[in-house]
Amino acid sequence: MNVDGSADTANHGLAGVRAAIAAACRDAGRDPTAVTLVAISKTFAVAQIEPVIAAGQRVFGENRVQEAKAKWPPLLSAHAGIALHLVGPLQSNKAREAVNLFAAIHSLDRQSLCAALAKEVARLGRCPQLFVEVNTGAEPQKAGVLPQAADAFLRACRDVYDLPVAGLMCIPPLAEPPAQHFALAAKIAARNGLKFLSMGMSADFALAIRFGATHVRVGTAIFGQRPKAAP
Ligand SMILES: *Cc1c(COP(=O)(O)O)cnc(C)c1O
Numbered sequence: 001m002n003v004d005g006s007a008d009t010a011n012h013g014l015a016g017v018r019a020a021i022a023a024a025c026r027d028a029g030r031d032p033t034a035v036t037l038v039a040i041s042k043t044f045a046v047a048q049i050e051p052v053i054a055a056g057q058r059v060f061g062e063n064r065v066q067e068a069k070a071k072w073p074p075l076l077s078a079h080a081g082i083a084l085h086l087v088g089p090l091q092s093n094k095a096r097e098a099v100n101l102f103a104a105i106h107s108l109d110r111q112s113l114c115a116a117l118a119k120e121v122a123r124l125g126r127c128p129q130l131f132v133e134v135n136t137g138a139e140p141q142k143a144g145v146l147p148q149a150a151d152a153f154l155r156a157c158r159d160v161y162d163l164p165v166a167g168l169m170c171i172p173p174l175a176e177p178p179a180q181h182f183a184l185a186a187k188i189a190a191r192n193g194l195k196f197l198s199m200g201m202s203a204d205f206a207l208a209i210r211f212g213a214t215h216v217r218v219g220t221a222i223f224g225q226r227p228k229a230a231p
Helices: 006-028 046-054 065-078 092-101 111-124 147-159 179-191 205-210
Strands: 036-040 059-062 083-086 104-108 129-133 165-169 196-198 215-218
Touching: 006 036, 006 205, 046 065, 059 065, 065 083, 065 092, 083 092, 092 111, 104 111, 104 165, 111 147, 129 147, 129 196, 147 165, 147 179, 165 179, 179 196, 179 205, 196 215, 205 215
Parallel strands: 036 059, 036 215, 059 083, 083 104, 104 129, 129 165, 165 196
Antiparallel strands: none
């Protein structure tokens, strides 16, 4: 597959992540089927994704619409039952492509995007599973609605745009312990009656599961180090 053996690394990584998810669920007294592993394949080529599909993984995440469009169509026609999730920022002018390609969008964070998505959802007659991204650390450079604005934003999604929101997504600040951010996202989800929580990456998915994560977004621990830094 790959001269450097990264296909083997991928399978090894996937098995390790699956085992760690099972262990975290056991420790937390949670049903492991309630946690979806989203394998983040951004920057990785088709040849590196194939062995992970062959090992049974069916949910994948990408952070760019263009990259997903370039990479995934042949994989989607070759393998049944694959669900693609968009975990990166979405420009409103790519809403149509996103609704066509993705089973879930984790980065709903502004009303202009709600309007663009609502239009495409009405046109195409289907709606991806939607997560509202919450900027739990109130970081100025980061996407997401501020925690104090989340309740009103969720109301607007429902009442103004008629968009069904399934859950929340958060990316804790790099320099802070993630626990308080996971707890905050869980609290906002609970008080808004949302069932799903997209949180936890390679370094902290087990902790996120303890705080109620239903979707963990894991890249490096499955595929290895990314070739170059990706946002
Ligand atoms: C890249 C990325 C991940 C995966 O990060 P790893 O540390 O490689 O597991 C998860 N979520 C988002 C939004 C990402 O962009």
